[in-house]
Amino acid sequence: MTALVVRELVTETPSIVSIRLESPDGSSLPLWQPGSHIDVQLLTRHERQYSLCGDPADLTAYRIAVRREPRSRGGSHYIHGYLRVGSLVWVRPPRNLFALAEAPSYLLLAAGIGITPILSMARHLAAQNAEWQMTYATRHRDDIAFADELGALGERVTTHVSGESGRLDLPALLSRASPGTAVYACGPQAFIDELTELAGLLPEGSSIHVERFEPRQREHRPNAPFTVVCTQSDVTVEVPAGRSMLESLQGAGIPVEGSCLRGICGSCAMNVLEGEPEHRDSLNSDERSMTIYPCVSRSLSPTLAVDV
Ligand code: FES
Structure with a gap:
């Protein structure tokens, strides 16, 4: 993650504040396209995803906006109550899971x-x-x-x-x-x-x-244990019923990252090579998709081979 500094906080509405983030040394930030979001980690270690709402042509800053959530899980409460101009936050490069397609x-x-x-x-x-x-x-x-x-x-x-x-x-x-x-x-x-x-x-x-913003409610069968074969790492991992696939892979030392842990940000995506994934995320719209989000999704087949 890269440290960025809060350069400006603007009260946009009684419940929304926008935040301009810049590199501490003023250097340019990675390119992004409309629809992109960044993962932001706060001093409190809370990590949240925020869409970029600034101008993609302006690489001197990222701009995000945060609503005050009455039932905040920590991020919104901290940003509205404690974030100040000059505060540092830690950010992953922009990812775009909501990109504009060509259309008339x-x-x-x-x-x-x-x-x-x-x-x-x-x-x-x-x-x-x-x-x-x-x-x-x-x-x-x-x-x-x-x-x-x-x-x-x-x-x-x-x-x-x-x-x-x-x-x-x-x-x-x-x-x-x-x-x-x-x-x-x-x-x-x-x-x-x-x-x-x-x-x-x-x-x-x-x-x-x-x-x-919130996970889609999806029906699924009760959790069952399954086996994951990591083809790149040449490691086989057992996923027990009470643990997520992501936690199990991380516990086995496989270098996979997660951010939202709710199946909405896309940061833990991996390709399934064999087996039948059980999609529980809010990103896949095709049940036959071979992209799995292991923070929430599991396997319908006893074994899943993944490209990590
Ligand atoms: S960590 Fe966000 S989709 Fe898995």
């Missing part, structure tokens, strides 16, 4: 703090002269973050305040999309769940891409 048109949908990756996408699409529209839903007018930056993007951006105008009409938004539209959405679980249930309303050739 884009519909960007953000709810609440889900604005962060969507803002960088909107800025990028505007710079590319792409065909795009964006709707940003908040509960109250005070909750609108980055209002000036969104205003600068012009009429393609619509803000919807549900406390004033009622529930956002997602069916109408999706029905009006043109064929081939790529929908990118980020927001709370109920928003994403509703959106994915309405996917059938989109015209032909369209696609939906979502990013979640």
Whole structure:
């Protein structure tokens, strides 16, 4: 991880603060694309994933935004209460699991703090002269973050305040999309769940891409022990019912990293070479995927061979 220093803290709304992070010696930071996130480790050792919401062309800084969570597991509480200009945080290079695909048109949908990756996408699409529209839903007018930056993007951006105008009409938004539209959405679980249930309303050739803050609820069978064959390391590891595959691999000295440990960040991804993975993550949408996230996922077959 690389140490970065907090150069600026801006109160965007009563519950959202944005943070500008720079290299302590002012050197350039690794390149990133809209949709990317960074893993941030705080002094308290809490590690969280935050979408980058700044300008990808500005490599002097990363910008993230953090909402005050009433039931914070530590990260949000520390950032809002104790992080100061000059504080150090530790960061892994950006990873993009929410990248913009080529499409004739884009519909960007953000709810609440889900604005962060969507803002960088909107800025990028505007710079590319792409065909795009964006709707940003908040509960109250005070909750609108980055209002000036969104205003600068012009009429393609619509803000919807549900406390004033009622529930956002997602069916109408999706029905009006043109064929081939790529929908990118980020927001709370109920928003994403509703959106994915309405996917059938989109015209032909369209696609939906979502990013979640919370793990998707997935049904699975009770934990059972299984064996993992690590082909690169030439090590065989037993995974007991009461331990995750990631913990078991790390315990055996296999160099695999995890961050969220909830199947949402993608940092522990590995390729399955043989066997039948049981996907319990929130990233795979195809049950036949041969990418496994071992912090939460397990195996349906007695043995799994992985490329580590
Ligand atoms: S550690 Fe985040 S997906 Fe596994």
